[in-house]
Amino acid sequence: METSDIRFPTSMSLDGSDAMNLDPDYSAAYVRIRTDDPDELEGHGLVFTIGRGNEVQIAAIRAVEHHLLGRDVEELLSDMGATSQLMMTDSQLRWLGPEKGVMHMAIGAVVNALWDLRAKREGKPLWRVLSDLSPEEIVKLVDFRYLGNALTRDEALEILHRALPYRQSRVNELLTAGYPAYTTTPGWLGYDDAKLDRLAREAVAAGFRQIKLKVGASVDDDIRRLGIARAAVGSEVKIAIDANQRWEPQEAIDWVGRLAEFDIAWVEEPTSPDDVIGHAQIAEAISPIPVASGEHIHNRVMFKQFLQAQSLSVLQLDATRVGGVNENVAILLLAAKFGLRVRPHAGGVGLCELVQHLSMFDLVSVSGSSESRMIEYVDHLHEHFVDPVVIKDGQYIAPMMPGSGAEMYAHSRIAFSV
Amino acid sequence: METSDIRFPTSMSLDGSDAMNLDPDYSAAYVRIRTDDPDELEGHGLVFTIGRGNEVQIAAIRAVEHHLLGRDVEELLSDMGATSQLMMTDSQLRWLGPEKGVMHMAIGAVVNALWDLRAKREGKPLWRVLSDLSPEEIVKLVDFRYLGNALTRDEALEILHRALPYRQSRVNELLTAGYPAYTTTPGWLGYDDAKLDRLAREAVAAGFRQIKLKVGASVDDDIRRLGIARAAVGSEVKIAIDANQRWEPQEAIDWVGRLAEFDIAWVEEPTSPDDVIGHAQIAEAISPIPVASGEHIHNRVMFKQFLQAQSLSVLQLDATRVGGVNENVAILLLAAKFGLRVRPHAGGVGLCELVQHLSMFDLVSVSGSSESRMIEYVDHLHEHFVDPVVIKDGQYIAPMMPGSGAEMYAHSRIAFSV
Numbered sequence: 001m002e003t004s005d006i007r008f009p010t011s012m013s014l015d016g017s018d019a020m021n022l023d024p025d026y027s028a029a030y031v032r033i034r035t036d037d038p039d040e041l042e043g044h045g046l047v048f049t050i051g052r053g054n055e056v057q058i059a060a061i062r063a064v065e066h067h068l069l070g071r072d073v074e075e076l077l078s079d080m081g082a083t084s085q086l087m088m089t090d091s092q093l094r095w096l097g098p099e100k101g102v103m104h105m106a107i108g109a110v111v112n113a114l115w116d117l118r119a120k121r122e123g124k125p126l127w128r129v130l131s132d133l134s135p136e137e138i139v140k141l142v143d144f145r146y147l148g149n150a151l152t153r154d155e156a157l158e159i160l161h162r163a164l165p166y167r168q169s170r171v172n173e174l175l176t177a178g179y180p181a182y183t184t185t186p187g188w189l190g191y192d193d194a195k196l197d198r199l200a201r202e203a204v205a206a207g208f209r210q211i212k213l214k215v216g217a218s219v220d221d222d223i224r225r226l227g228i229a230r231a232a233v234g235s236e237v238k239i240a241i242d243a244n245q246r247w248e249p250q251e252a253i254d255w256v257g258r259l260a261e262f263d264i265a266w267v268e269e270p271t272s273p274d275d276v277i278g279h280a281q282i283a284e285a286i287s288p289i290p291v292a293s294g295e296h297i298h299n300r301v302m303f304k305q306f307l308q309a310q311s312l313s314v315l316q317l318d319a320t321r322v323g324g325v326n327e328n329v330a331i332l333l334l335a336a337k338f339g340l341r342v343r344p345h346a347g348g349v350g351l352c353e354l355v356q357h358l359s360m361f362d363l364v365s366v367s368g369s370s371e372s373r374m375i376e377y378v379d380h381l382h383e384h385f386v387d388p389v390v391i392k393d394g395q396y397i398a399p400m401m402p403g404s405g406a407e408m409y410a411h412s413r414i415a416f417s418v
Numbered sequence: 419m420e421t422s423d424i425r426f427p428t429s430m431s432l433d434g435s436d437a438m439n440l441d442p443d444y445s446a447a448y449v450r451i452r453t454d455d456p457d458e459l460e461g462h463g464l465v466f467t468i469g470r471g472n473e474v475q476i477a478a479i480r481a482v483e484h485h486l487l488g489r490d491v492e493e494l495l496s497d498m499g500a501t502s503q504l505m506m507t508d509s510q511l512r513w514l515g516p517e518k519g520v521m522h523m524a525i526g527a528v529v530n531a532l533w534d535l536r537a538k539r540e541g542k543p544l545w546r547v548l549s550d551l552s553p554e555e556i557v558k559l560v561d562f563r564y565l566g567n568a569l570t571r572d573e574a575l576e577i578l579h580r581a582l583p584y585r586q587s588r589v590n591e592l593l594t595a596g597y598p599a600y601t602t603t604p605g606w607l608g609y610d611d612a613k614l615d616r617l618a619r620e621a622v623a624a625g626f627r628q629i630k631l632k633v634g635a636s637v638d639d640d641i642r643r644l645g646i647a648r649a650a651v652g653s654e655v656k657i658a659i660d661a662n663q664r665w666e667p668q669e670a671i672d673w674v675g676r677l678a679e680f681d682i683a684w685v686e687e688p689t690s691p692d693d694v695i696g697h698a699q700i701a702e703a704i705s706p707i708p709v710a711s712g713e714h715i716h717n718r719v720m721f722k723q724f725l726q727a728q729s730l731s732v733l734q735l736d737a738t739r740v741g742g743v744n745e746n747v748a749i750l751l752l753a754a755k756f757g758l759r760v761r762p763h764a765g766g767v768g769l770c771e772l773v774q775h776l777s778m779f780d781l782v783s784v785s786g787s788s789e790s791r792m793i794e795y796v797d798h799l800h801e802h803f804v805d806p807v808v809i810k811d812g813q814y815i816a817p818m819m820p821g822s823g824a825e826m827y828a829h830s831r832i833a834f835s836v
Contacts (some may be wrong), residue, residue, distance in 0.1 A: 053509035092470035101519015248566035
């Protein structure tokens, strides 16, 4: 296992700036897993961070290395449920979470790196590897512990079996039409009005049917900026807003009330990502405006509760916040059970590249639908990836290169390593 | 700032073993803060871990050092609310939580080390430093963000003002009678029946009015062990049980039903510490047996919800799981608002030494009562501390030495550093 502490100086241009994150330096705690197989294939994974502390994330990744060193790669990759649990149930490491924060994300990156390796060895993109698994193989990936009062193994199997007859037609749909995207590129809080106006118009011209604006620092600024954005995109294109955890529940309700005239597609992260009850209060009060969250919801137990309490109506899967592909399969199954719209978070380094595989797997083998679903898109830092996302007419084009999308060019890794 | 990775090989004797933590090596990610003041006083703090990953916790502590280096110590210590926020609101570090896991505990250790330094400079034990603050100074320590729908600053002030006239009489009560303790020493899962029987009898002889048993691995073993313990302690002494997150909600309900005949004082950590809703289901079903949790509840927003949802009736404060003294003051205020019994977790290294200060502050200046409250006691590793806890007739004796209790002897730090 090799790790790299990779940091991009994005704070210089205020890309990624919002009401809570004023000056992020988009970073990756990056891991490469190598074997002694003559095929020389490597598994790559990462945790997205925003700068300081990336070295802590690296230390956490290193702390799981001993579970893999010297093990047989075929054995590890052929039972990814067991392999994931091997790391997740290390009781000494578990104390550092449990199943949350730095340690949990580290295990997620290693799990994802192993999936990357498996996909490369199978010569398929990850979405295809996952979609080709049988329902029985898929539920074997999932840790159902703590999910029993919301989703059982049998219910998950039923969902997967329901999708089975339509898999091929959905693959065809995906290969023909792609997967819907929306863009956050115009909306960073640090951009001035002229840049917002220009980028919003460019987004529409590029075929996007939705943009997203960061809000929450000043309600007067938000009203002005939403006015500019609405004028730029017209009445047909949707506008979501994102407060990045800035508000108290009551404050969120009041603030959103003042912005409602702009026809808001959803309100993202209105308050603490831990606050299931607070989100439920907001969701009830601002209905029918949907509440969205997910990029900081730390594991399947939290997602379960957000669904049980009707705290969300848009679920924003994140590829590197939870315990990797396996836990995200659990979350997709929970979303399918509760009938929730999944619209992944992807504002970061490599998050677009990674998360598209999960949404495409969801379309083919879980929910069976991309209707009213979409993946976030932000046009930063894709040039560093070997298989960068391709967006055409506001749609993600399905990746065909073997792997998970995580692999960064060696020259980029080296140039931006600290 | 100096850090030490301290690990005690407790797994060799199965001290601390339970249904989820089979072989803990009680460890401390330890921090010392020094100044250039000729008084040469140092602030000591720690995060309790159970072995592997302690080095990750150290890396996280190092990541906040830059916020303190070169700063004026008087200025930092005189406004601990602002100093705590300085670290908590570092947006790049916050991404690694937010406010949870490795990064949050690291900030907590540094906050606690600064409180240790402040108490030493004032020449008082920490409980006394906190208890002597005015209500207005106490609320300045608290970050009320995200608490608005449960506890406002004004409500907190009212609680503190209500306690004000009785502070001196409660100090006198504390100095005379001490603070009630219960013991977990007999109940580790790795101990055989004879050792359980012997230690349970010793606990009663030593004056303890409650013991705690680890359960959850096998219901038949639990029934047998509870029978031994009940026979050993008699009908007057209470027995709590601790499942350490082993169950699903329904499993907890069924399992506890089979143990109820033994007159259970409380059921601790029946399921995932993230599962507010699951705990509420259990609490309702097993009532009147109380549900307890806290050692893994990761911040004030989670505690708030456990109280709002009536998921707990025993709140187990932990000195090193959350963001330090400041966040624990918030949690004590929440408990007082909701009328909950606080019975801190202290099974670990230094946790008894640290958490007693919080309970004693609570008695004097917040809840104003030690009735039906008690602090966990475990008789491990106290010999390494400069001011070890003193238990007499089942009561914690109030510490009088200046500081927070965190300071370990240099020879112990050195001998057990890796």
